[in-house]
Amino acid sequence: MNSSYVYILKCSDGSYYTGVSSDLEKRMFQHHSGYYQDCYTYKRRPLELVFTWEFTHVSIAIDAEKQIKKWSRAKKEALIRGEYDLLPELAKKKFRD
Structure with missing residues (x-):
């Protein structure tokens, strides 16, 4: 069974890119070399590779990637720092009074 990875890159402009790959080393080379010119x-x-998460099934990795892409910057940064206990609180929608 092949592993799949969800990964987060920190870009030079400070933004984050979340992706999924079954060959993380090859995909990192592609990102760093600019292999795909139309890529974000x-x-x-x-x-900078700031987070990786290994999965045994690609379908679960894809679901996790889609979920993380919807997260706020603060929630992504808590995940990157390994502050998993903060994730539920950061998932709550803030309503104005």
Whole structure:
């Protein structure tokens, strides 16, 4: 069974890119080299790999990637820092009075 990875890159402009790959080393080379010129990260290099999460099933990895992409910056940064206890609170919608 092959592993799949969800990963987060910090871009040179401070933004985050979340992706999924079954060959993380190859995908990182592609990001760093600018292999895909139409990729979000192409003009935001250099890049820093700040988070990885390994999965045994690609379908679960894809679901996790889709979920993380919807998260706020604060929630992504808590995940990156390993502050998992903060994730439920950061998921709550803030309403104005």
